[in-house]
Amino acid sequence: MTRPLDRPALPENFIALLTEHLGIPVPAEELSAEATLESLNMDSLALMELVVTAEEAFGIVLPDSALDLSPSATLGEAAKVFDEAT
Template sequence: MTQTVEQAAGQPARSELPEPLVTLLTSHLDVKVNPDQLSADTTFESLEMDSLSLMELVVAAEQELGIVLPDEAADLSPSSTLGDAARAFRNAT
Protein backbone atom coordinates (compact mmCIF):
# COMPACT_ATOMS: atom_id res chain seq x y z
CA MET A 1 0.00 0.00 0.00
CA THR A 2 1.44 3.34 -1.03
CA GLN A 3 1.07 6.49 1.03
CA THR A 4 1.35 10.16 0.17
CA VAL A 5 3.92 12.26 1.98
CA GLU A 6 1.12 13.82 4.05
CA GLN A 7 -0.23 10.41 5.09
CA ALA A 8 3.25 9.13 5.97
CA ALA A 9 3.70 12.20 8.17
CA GLY A 10 0.37 11.51 9.86
CA GLN A 11 -1.40 14.40 8.12
CA PRO A 12 -4.64 13.95 6.16
CA ALA A 13 -4.32 14.21 2.40
CA ARG A 14 -6.38 16.70 0.36
CA SER A 15 -8.73 13.90 -0.66
CA GLU A 16 -9.75 13.51 3.00
CA LEU A 17 -11.41 16.94 2.97
CA PRO A 18 -15.13 16.60 2.27
CA GLU A 19 -15.80 17.59 -1.33
CA PRO A 20 -18.85 19.68 -0.29
CA LEU A 21 -16.56 21.75 1.97
CA VAL A 22 -14.11 22.37 -0.86
CA THR A 23 -16.96 23.24 -3.24
CA LEU A 24 -18.51 25.68 -0.78
CA LEU A 25 -15.16 27.40 -0.29
CA THR A 26 -14.21 27.67 -3.94
CA SER A 27 -17.63 28.21 -5.52
CA HIS A 28 -20.11 29.63 -3.03
CA LEU A 29 -17.68 31.77 -1.02
CA ASP A 30 -15.44 32.40 -4.04
CA VAL A 31 -12.17 31.74 -2.20
CA LYS A 32 -9.41 32.22 -4.77
CA VAL A 33 -7.36 29.06 -4.34
CA ASN A 34 -6.62 25.97 -6.37
CA PRO A 35 -8.53 23.13 -4.63
CA ASP A 36 -5.41 20.95 -4.94
CA GLN A 37 -3.58 23.38 -2.65
CA LEU A 38 -6.04 22.86 0.20
CA SER A 39 -5.11 20.54 3.03
CA ALA A 40 -6.40 19.74 6.49
CA ASP A 41 -3.72 22.11 7.85
CA THR A 42 -4.86 25.10 5.77
CA THR A 43 -6.23 27.80 8.07
CA PHE A 44 -9.21 29.96 7.20
CA GLU A 45 -7.01 32.95 7.92
CA SER A 46 -4.59 31.89 5.19
CA LEU A 47 -7.59 31.89 2.82
CA GLU A 48 -8.34 35.47 3.95
CA MET A 49 -11.56 34.40 5.65
CA ASP A 50 -12.75 36.25 8.74
CA SER A 51 -15.38 35.36 11.35
CA LEU A 52 -18.21 36.62 9.14
CA SER A 53 -17.01 34.45 6.25
CA LEU A 54 -17.00 31.44 8.57
CA MET A 55 -20.59 32.10 9.59
CA GLU A 56 -21.49 32.37 5.89
CA LEU A 57 -19.81 28.98 5.37
CA VAL A 58 -21.86 27.38 8.16
CA VAL A 59 -25.14 28.87 6.92
CA ALA A 60 -24.39 27.93 3.30
CA ALA A 61 -23.52 24.36 4.32
CA GLU A 62 -26.75 23.99 6.25
CA GLN A 63 -28.91 25.51 3.51
CA GLU A 64 -27.29 23.99 0.43
CA LEU A 65 -26.51 20.56 1.85
CA GLY A 66 -29.55 20.20 4.10
CA ILE A 67 -27.41 19.32 7.11
CA VAL A 68 -27.24 20.63 10.64
CA LEU A 69 -23.71 21.28 11.77
CA PRO A 70 -22.85 20.62 15.42
CA ASP A 71 -22.34 23.50 17.83
CA GLU A 72 -18.58 23.12 17.44
CA ALA A 73 -18.94 24.51 13.89
CA ALA A 74 -19.99 27.82 15.44
CA ASP A 75 -16.69 27.77 17.35
CA LEU A 76 -14.62 27.88 14.15
CA SER A 77 -12.33 30.90 14.05
CA PRO A 78 -10.00 32.30 11.39
CA SER A 79 -7.16 30.34 13.02
CA SER A 80 -9.13 27.08 12.69
CA THR A 81 -8.08 24.65 9.99
CA LEU A 82 -9.97 22.97 7.20
CA GLY A 83 -9.39 19.77 9.18
CA ASP A 84 -11.40 21.29 12.05
CA ALA A 85 -14.21 22.12 9.61
CA ALA A 86 -14.00 18.64 8.06
CA ARG A 87 -14.58 17.10 11.52
CA ALA A 88 -17.65 19.33 11.95
CA PHE A 89 -18.94 18.20 8.54
CA ARG A 90 -18.43 14.54 9.49
CA ASN A 91 -20.43 15.12 12.69
CA ALA A 92 -23.30 16.87 10.88
CA THR A 93 -26.79 15.42 11.10
Protein backbone atom coordinates (compact mmCIF):
# COMPACT_ATOMS: atom_id res chain seq x y z
CA MET A 1 0.00 0.00 0.00
CA THR A 2 1.47 3.34 -0.99
CA ARG A 3 0.89 6.52 0.91
CA PRO A 4 -0.31 9.64 -0.91
CA LEU A 5 2.35 12.34 -1.00
CA ASP A 6 0.30 14.70 1.14
CA ARG A 7 -0.30 12.18 3.93
CA PRO A 8 2.18 12.67 6.78
CA ALA A 9 4.18 9.65 7.81
CA LEU A 10 4.27 8.50 11.40
CA PRO A 11 7.71 8.28 13.04
CA GLU A 12 9.17 4.78 12.91
CA ASN A 13 9.78 4.70 16.67
CA PHE A 14 6.12 5.55 17.32
CA ILE A 15 4.96 2.80 14.97
CA ALA A 16 7.31 0.35 16.70
CA LEU A 17 5.90 1.41 20.06
CA LEU A 18 2.37 0.60 18.92
CA THR A 19 3.07 -2.61 17.03
CA GLU A 20 5.97 -4.18 18.90
CA HIS A 21 5.75 -2.92 22.47
CA LEU A 22 1.95 -2.72 22.78
CA GLY A 23 1.11 -5.44 20.28
CA ILE A 24 -1.48 -3.45 18.31
CA PRO A 25 -2.64 -6.02 15.73
CA VAL A 26 -2.55 -3.69 12.72
CA PRO A 27 0.15 -3.89 10.03
CA ALA A 28 2.48 -0.90 10.32
CA GLU A 29 1.81 0.16 6.75
CA GLU A 30 -1.90 0.53 7.57
CA LEU A 31 -1.32 2.95 10.44
CA SER A 32 -2.01 6.52 9.41
CA ALA A 33 -1.75 9.88 11.14
CA GLU A 34 -5.51 10.32 10.70
CA ALA A 35 -6.48 7.11 12.53
CA THR A 36 -7.72 7.56 16.07
CA LEU A 37 -6.41 5.71 19.08
CA GLU A 38 -9.98 4.53 19.61
CA SER A 39 -9.99 2.93 16.15
CA LEU A 40 -7.14 0.75 17.45
CA ASN A 41 -9.32 -0.23 20.42
CA MET A 42 -7.25 1.86 22.82
CA ASP A 43 -9.16 3.14 25.82
CA SER A 44 -7.87 5.47 28.55
CA LEU A 45 -6.13 2.60 30.36
CA ALA A 46 -4.33 1.61 27.14
CA LEU A 47 -3.28 5.26 26.71
CA MET A 48 -1.65 5.21 30.14
CA GLU A 49 0.13 2.01 29.17
CA LEU A 50 1.28 3.76 25.98
CA VAL A 51 2.74 6.64 28.01
CA VAL A 52 4.53 4.36 30.50
CA THR A 53 5.84 2.09 27.75
CA ALA A 54 7.14 5.04 25.74
CA GLU A 55 8.93 6.48 28.74
CA GLU A 56 10.57 3.13 29.50
CA ALA A 57 11.38 2.17 25.90
CA PHE A 58 12.81 5.53 24.86
CA GLY A 59 14.15 6.82 28.19
CA ILE A 60 12.04 9.96 27.97
CA VAL A 61 9.71 11.84 30.25
CA LEU A 62 6.55 12.81 28.42
CA PRO A 63 5.05 16.25 28.99
CA ASP A 64 1.73 16.73 30.73
CA SER A 65 0.14 17.10 27.30
CA ALA A 66 0.63 13.34 26.84
CA LEU A 67 -1.79 12.84 29.70
CA ASP A 68 -4.34 15.02 27.89
CA LEU A 69 -4.60 12.54 25.01
CA SER A 70 -7.97 10.85 24.73
CA PRO A 71 -9.08 7.81 22.75
CA SER A 72 -10.45 10.22 20.12
CA ALA A 73 -6.96 11.69 19.53
CA THR A 74 -5.36 10.82 16.21
CA LEU A 75 -2.12 8.91 15.86
CA GLY A 76 -0.65 12.06 14.35
CA GLU A 77 -1.52 14.08 17.47
CA ALA A 78 -0.09 11.39 19.74
CA ALA A 79 3.07 11.05 17.65
CA LYS A 80 3.63 14.81 17.86
CA VAL A 81 3.49 14.71 21.68
CA PHE A 82 5.95 11.81 21.74
CA ASP A 83 8.23 13.42 19.14
CA GLU A 84 8.45 16.65 21.15
CA ALA A 85 9.68 14.65 24.17
CA THR A 86 12.53 12.92 22.34
